[in-house]
Amino acid sequence: MSHAAVGAPGTPRRYLHSLWLLSARDLKVRYSTSFLGYLWSVLDPLVMSAIYWFVFTQIFHRSAGEEPYIVFLISALLPWVWFNSSVSDFTKAFKKDSRLVRSTNIPRSIWVNRTVLSKGMEFLFSLPVLVLFAVFSPGTQVGWGILWFPVAVVLQVILLVGLGLLVAPLCALYTDLERTTGLILRALFYGTPIIYSVSNIPAPFETVMSFNPLAGIFTLYRMAFFPDQWHTNTVLIGAVMSVLIFALGVWVFRTLERPVLKEL
Amino acid sequence: MPAAIEVTDLGVQFRRNRRGRRSFKDLFAGASRRSRPGQFWALRNVSFTVQPGESIGVVGRNGQGKSTLLRLVAGVLLPDEGSVAVRGGVAPLIELTGGFVGDLTVRENVRLTAGLHGMPKAEITRRYEDMIAFAELEDFQDTPYKHLSNGMKVRLAFSVVSQLDEPILLVDEVLAVGDKAFREKCYARIDELLAEGRTLFFVSHNERDLRRFCKRGLYLDKGALMLDAGIDDVLDRYNADHG
Numbered sequence: 436m437s438h439a440a441v442g443a444p445g446t447p448r449r450y451l452h453s454l455w456l457l458s459a460r461d462l463k464v465r466y467s468t469s470f471l472g473y474l475w476s477v478l479d480p481l482v483m484s485a486i487y488w489f490v491f492t493q494i495f496h497r498s499a500g501e502e503p504y505i506v507f508l509i510s511a512l513l514p515w516v517w518f519n520s521s522v523s524d525f526t527k528a529f530k531k532d533s534r535l536v537r538s539t540n541i542p543r544s545i546w547v548n549r550t551v552l553s554k555g556m557e558f559l560f561s562l563p564v565l566v567l568f569a570v571f572s573p574g575t576q577v578g579w580g581i582l583w584f585p586v587a588v589v590l591q592v593i594l595l596v597g598l599g600l601l602v603a604p605l606c607a608l609y610t611d612l613e614r615t616t617g618l619i620l621r622a623l624f625y626g627t628p629i630i631y632s633v634s635n636i637p638a639p640f641e642t643v644m645s646f647n648p649l650a651g652i653f654t655l656y657r658m659a660f661f662p663d664q665w666h667t668n669t670v671l672i673g674a675v676m677s678v679l680i681f682a683l684g685v686w687v688f689r690t691l692e693r694p695v696l697k698e699l
Numbered sequence: 700m701p702a703a704i705e706v707t708d709l710g711v712q713f714r715r716n717r718r719g720r721r722s723f724k725d726l727f728a729g730a731s732r733r734s735r736p737g738q739f740w741a742l743r744n745v746s747f748t749v750q751p752g753e754s755i756g757v758v759g760r761n762g763q764g765k766s767t768l769l770r771l772v773a774g775v776l777l778p779d780e781g782s783v784a785v786r787g788g789v790a791p792l793i794e795l796t797g798g799f800v801g802d803l804t805v806r807e808n809v810r811l812t813a814g815l816h817g818m819p820k821a822e823i824t825r826r827y828e829d830m831i832a833f834a835e836l837e838d839f840q841d842t843p844y845k846h847l848s849n850g851m852k853v854r855l856a857f858s859v860v861s862q863l864d865e866p867i868l869l870v871d872e873v874l875a876v877g878d879k880a881f882r883e884k885c886y887a888r889i890d891e892l893l894a895e896g897r898t899l900f901f902v903s904h905n906e907r908d909l910r911r912f913c914k915r916g917l918y919l920d921k922g923a924l925m926l927d928a929g930i931d932d933v934l935d936r937y938n939a940d941h942g
Contacts, residue, residue: 441817444788449817456814464802532800538791539798539815540774693777697713 444540453541454549461553476557477564480512487512487630499631501661503572509565510660511629511653514591517558518649519620521595524550526613528603533699543692547599551592569660580658587655594648594677600684604691607698628653633666645669648676703786703867703898704749704772710780711767713741741767743780745924747917751786751866754899756913756930758937764922765902769793769871772900788816788865792857799856801845805836808844809859816863826862833884834858854881861888867898886911906934 442448466473488505491497501507528546529536536546569575606612627649628636636644644650645666651673657664715737742764749755757765770776771783773791798815799808809830813823831837834854839847847855861868870889889912893899903909909916909930916933918926926936 441814441819444817452817453815456811460800460803460807460811463807535798535800535815537770537775538773538793539812540789540791541815693779696776697711 445542450542450545454545454552457545457549458553458556461549462556465553465557473560477561480509480516480561481564483516484508484512491630499635501632501664503574506565506568506572506575506660507632507657508630509568510657511627513558513561513565514587514653514656515624515627515629515649516561517554518591518595519624520557521550521554522598522602522616522620524554525599525602526606526616528599529607529695529699536696537699543696544600544688547603547688548596551595551599555588555592555595575660577659578662580660580662583655583658587652590648590652590655590674590677593681594652597677597681597684600688601680604688604695607695608691623647623649632657632661632664633669634664642668645672646676648673648680652677701786702748702784703751703753704900705784706748706772706781707746707784708781709745709768709771709778709783710743711741711771711776712738712779715739740922742771742919742922745919745922746781747924747927749898749900751898752893752896753915754893754913755901756909756916756933757900757902757919758909758916758933759919760941763919765919766793766871768917768919769869769900769902772867773869785867787867788863789867789869790816790860790863790865791869792860793869793871799844799852802843804841804843805831805847805855806840808855812859813863816865818863830855830858830862833862833888835881850878850881857885857888861885861892865897867900868892869900871902872904909934 441452465475471478484505487508491500492504497504524531525547528550532546536543569577602612602616606616626644627647628644633641633645633650633654645668651666651670654664654666654669654673745764745768757768759765767776769791770793771778772785773789773793774783774785775791775793798812800811803811806827809827810823813826813830814820818826831840834851834857836847836851836855839851844852844855868889886908889899893912899912901909901913913930916926916928916930917924918933918937920940926933
């Protein structure tokens with residue numbers, strides 16, 4: 436034809452182009468249609484932090500977690516919001532855009548990846564909140580552990596993409612799973628070292644819970660402020676679990692793509 | 700010259716009823732190990748080859764696999780048997796609303812759809828005015844898509860998709876909706892695209908349209924390809940069967 440398109444269909448360049456278009460669209464809808472716009476990506480973790488901070492420092496006398504507790508909380512709550520909102524969006528990934536899926540031939544994994552990307556952007560946009568609290572909370576120390584932060588982001592991306600490839604097609608085929616996923620997420624919040632730390636978990640459960648990949652990932656996020664929270668086992672198991680879930684997701688997605696397209 | 704579309708032993712199976720239980724074992728078992736009641740073949744053993752620049756009309760009664768065939772060629776449905784090989788991109792006018800998103804404005808939808816088909820940003824900007832003018836939507840550029848009338852939606856969809864530089868154009872009965880003046884415009888545009896050497900894949904119940912654009916016809920009945928011949932022969936046979 437007379438002029439070049441952005442890469443031929445099926446090339447990585449075309450894939451990234453489409454991925455970017457869809458993620459940018461998500462963010463545009465999010466930030467331009469609502470009055471509070473940007474505040475929404477910050478408000479959720481802020482309100483949650485405020486609640487837990489009040490309950491655990493003012494009412495109960497907490498024995499879990501580290502000082503300053505608010506920084507401890509937010510450093511895990513922000514990535515948790517990324518995780519939580521992505522997984523809840525996975526359950527509707529195909530239905531929400533079923534018209535586009537049914538009429539436009541783009542690689543189907545884009546419907547998962549664009550959620551991870553747009554929610555990940557929101558996560559990055561919310562990081563200034565963590566910086567603010569770290570600066571203004573007395574006793575916060577920032578160390579070289581901050582270098583683990585990008586590693587944690589990469590691991591979380593791997594985990595989320597894997598989960599998305601697993602959850603999105605299953606939820607499109609079985610409506611029940613949408614609700615089940617919501618329940619599991621709620622339980623997972625307490626099963627993940629967010630309001631407490633890995634070292635607070637008593638002996639037999641410590642090993643069991645390190646199989647939750649989020650435990651290792653959140654440990655890495657906290658290295659910037661709480662270097663003595665390092666747990667080699669938890670981090671290693673977390674990384675391996677993330678990769679395993681990713682592999683499982685790729686396999687399940689390939690198998691289920693066909694029935695999902697028929698179902699839409 | 701290599702074929703534009705090559706369809707070999709194509710087959711696709713659907714569930715007959717919603718309640719047909721689907722077990723995990725079924726989903727993960729290979730296609731060969733499955734044989735359940737409640738499934739039917741929407742298409743089976745369909746093979747044909749389309750050369751670049753050909754215009755094909757697909758004929759058949761409702762529910763005989765015409766749209767399914769189009770979706771398979773567009774790559775938005777995957778076959779259970781056989782294969783579909785398409786050389787070059789496809790501009791799909793499948794379903795009335797195509798790939799447009801209700802909450803976004805006309806302007807954003809145009810950019811998104813053209814972008815998803817790989818049109819570079821500069822090119823979209825260059826052609827944007829043309830697309831809007833063709834759809835006669837100059838006054839509605841910032842209206843959310845969902846607030847457009849059905850006729851406007853079809854106009855917009857046609858105008859964007861027909862501007863895509865894809866070598867293959869798929870049209871699925873959408874032209875029946877617009878008013879007469881716009882239909883004439885669409886016909887002129889399709890003629891233009893055919894003159895440029897695009898391949899057309901056309902599903903319609905309108906005999907006049909089929910005879911006007913298509914040289915070759917495919918007659919589908921009960922999921923099987925009954926006849927692959929000149930469009931006049933195909934329409935005669937269809938009329939004889941279902942007169």
